[in-house]
Amino acid sequence: MNRKDHVVIIGAGIIGAASAYQCLNAGLRVTLIEPERPGDQQAASFGNAGWLSSHSVLPPATPGAWKSVPKWLADPLGPLAIRWKYFPRALPWLTRYLSAASNYTKIERTAVALRSLLAGAPGLHQEMANQAGLGHLIVRTGLLHAYLSKDHFKQDEKAWKIRKKEGIEWQELDASALAALEPDLDRRYTFGVLVPETGSCRNPGAYTAGLIEHALSRGAQFIRARATGFRIERGQLKSVLTDVGEVTCDKSVIAGGIRSKELARLAGDRVPLESERGYHAVIQSPEAGPRTPTMFADRKVIVTSMEQGLRVAGQVEIAETDDVPDWRRAEILRKHLAALYPKLPTNLDDARVTIWMGRRPSTPDGLPCIGLASGCADIIHAYGHGHIGLVSSARTGRLVAQLATHATPEISLAPFSAQRF
Numbered sequence: 222m223n224r225k226d227h228v229v230i231i232g233a234g235i236i237g238a239a240s241a242y243q244c245l246n247a248g249l250r251v252t253l254i255e256p257e258r259p260g261d262q263q264a265a266s267f268g269n270a271g272w273l274s275s276h277s278v279l280p281p282a283t284p285g286a287w288k289s290v291p292k293w294l295a296d297p298l299g300p301l302a303i304r305w306k307y308f309p310r311a312l313p314w315l316t317r318y319l320s321a322a323s324n325y326t327k328i329e330r331t332a333v334a335l336r337s338l339l340a341g342a343p344g345l346h347q348e349m350a351n352q353a354g355l356g357h358l359i360v361r362t363g364l365l366h367a368y369l370s371k372d373h374f375k376q377d378e379k380a381w382k383i384r385k386k387e388g389i390e391w392q393e394l395d396a397s398a399l400a401a402l403e404p405d406l407d408r409r410y411t412f413g414v415l416v417p418e419t420g421s422c423r424n425p426g427a428y429t430a431g432l433i434e435h436a437l438s439r440g441a442q443f444i445r446a447r448a449t450g451f452r453i454e455r456g457q458l459k460s461v462l463t464d465v466g467e468v469t470c471d472k473s474v475i476a477g478g479i480r481s482k483e484l485a486r487l488a489g490d491r492v493p494l495e496s497e498r499g500y501h502a503v504i505q506s507p508e509a510g511p512r513t514p515t516m517f518a519d520r521k522v523i524v525t526s527m528e529q530g531l532r533v534a535g536q537v538e539i540a541e542t543d544d545v546p547d548w549r550r551a552e553i554l555r556k557h558l559a560a561l562y563p564k565l566p567t568n569l570d571d572a573r574v575t576i577w578m579g580r581r582p583s584t585p586d587g588l589p590c591i592g593l594a595s596g597c598a599d600i601i602h603a604y605g606h607g608h609i610g611l612v613s614s615a616r617t618g619r620l621v622a623q624l625a626t627h628a629t630p631e632i633s634l635a636p637f638s639a640q641r642f
C-alpha cells in the first residue's frame with residue numbers, strides 16, 4: 222500500500238463517518254463527498270433510536286412472521302405499513318425478506334455473521350467517540366427489553382437462545398426489580414431483560430456530525446456534492462464523478478445509505494436494497510421516561526432519553542424511497558409513549574414534539590454489504606446496514622480501512638459480499 226493513497230468516501234452518514242475515522246488512522250488521505258450537512262435529517266443516522274445493541278444478531282423477520290403480517294397491517298397502531306401502490310415493486314424484496322428468516326437454521330447463520338460484526342461494538346464506539354472528543358454521547362448503562370409478562374418473554378425464547386449461543390448474556394428482572402430500575406414505566410410491564418454489554422448514543426446526528434468534524438480537523442477534505450458514478454480504466458479506479466466535477470482517487474467507498482443502490486450497480490453489483498422507512502417522535506423536557514433505553518416487545522418501539530428529549534422510534538413502512546412521509550406513523554409512536562409512561566401528559570403541546578422520518582438501507586437478509594465491488598477492486602461497498610447501522614458502523618469502518626489498505630479483514634467478509642444475491 223502507498224500510504225498516500227487517496228480514498229474518496231461517498232456519503233457522510235455514520236458509516237461514512239466511521240470509515241473516514243479508520244481510514245485516517247490507517248494513514249490514508251481521505252475526501253468525503255456529501256450533498257447535505259453531515260448527520261442531518263436526510264440521513265438515517267440522524268434520527269435512529271441510538272441503540273448500540275451488540276446483541277441485535279437476529280434478522281428483522283422471524284419464522285412464520287408472514288402469518289402476523291395481515292394482523293399488523295390491519296392494526297392502525299401496528300408496527301408495519303405498506304404503501305399499496307408500491308407493493309408490486311417491493312414484492313420480490315419482501316419475498317426474499319421473509320424467506321431469509323423462514324427457519325431457525327437460516328437465522329442462526331445470520332446470527333453468527335452479525336455477531337462477528339457486532340461483538341465489542343459498544344466499546345469500539347466508546348473508544349472512537351473518546352478520541353473525537355464525543356465521549357459524552359456514549360452511555361454504557363445497557364439496554365432493556367420490557368415484556369408484559371414472563372409468558373410473553375417465553376414467546377421470544379428461541380431468539381434469546383440464539384443470542385445465548387453467540388455468547389450474549391443478560392439479567393432477567395421480575396416485576397419489582399423492573400419497577401425499581403424503571404420507576405416511571407407502566408406497571409403492566411412485569412418482566413424485563415437487561416443486556417449489560419450494550420450501550421446507547423445520546424445524539425446520533427451530533428455523533429455523526431462530530432466524527433466528520435474530527436476527520437476534517439485531521440486533514441480530511443469535504444466536498445459538498447452528489448456522487449454520480451466512477452471513471453474506471455482497465456479495471457482501475459481513476460476518479461469519482463460528481464455533480465460538480467471529477468475527484469481523482471485511488472479507492473472509493475460507497476456509503477450512501479439507501480442511495481447506494483445505483484452506485485453499486487455502476488461498480489458492477491446489483492444489490493436488492495429497499496427503504497424500510499421508520500419514524501421517530503421526540504418530546505422536549507419530558508416529565509417521565511426510561512433510565513435505560515427500552516425496547517417494548519409487544520409494540521415494537523424503542524424509547525431512549527436523548528440530548529434533545531425523549532425519543533420514541535420504530536415502525537417499518539415499505540414505500541418508495543422519496544414518497545411523502547405518512548406523519549400518522551409518528552403520531553402512533555407518540556401515542557405509544559403516552560401509554561408506556563403514564564406520568565407523561567396526554568395533552569402535550571405540539572410545540573414540545575418534533576417528528577422525523579428516515580430510511581433504513583435494508584437488504585432482504587438483514588446483512589449489510591461490506592467488501593470489494595466486482596466491477597473494480599478499488600471500490601468498496603459499505604451500506605445496507607438496515608436496522609443496525611449505528612451499532613455496526615464501528616467495525617464496518619475498521620473493515621473498510623482494512624480493505625482500502627489491502628490488510629486482511631479482521632472478520633470473514635463472505636456473509637457480507639455484495640455478490641451473494
Ligand SMILES: Cc1cc2nc3c(=O)[nH]c(=O)nc-3n(C[C@H](O)[C@H](O)[C@H](O)COP(=O)(O)OP(=O)(O)OC[C@H]3O[C@@H](n4cnc5c(N)ncnc54)[C@H](O)[C@@H]3O)c2cc1C
Pocket residue numbers: 231232233234235236237254255256257259260263264265266267268269270271272273274446447448449476477478479480481498499500501534535536579580581582603604605606607608609610611612613
Ligand atoms: C427509526 C429508526 C431507528 C433506528 N434505530 C437504530 C438503532 O437504535 N441502532 C442502530 O444501530 N441502528 C438503528 N437504525 C438504523 C441506522 O440508523 C441506519 O442503519 C444507519 O444510520 C445507516 O447509516 P448510513 O451511513 O449507511 O446511511 P445514512 O445515515 O442514511 O447516510 C447516508 C449519507 O449518504 C449521503 N448520500 C446519499 N447519496 C449520495 C451520493 N450520491 N453522493 C454523496 N452522498 C450521498 C446522504 O445524504 C446521507 O447523508 C434505525 C433507523 C431508523 C430509521
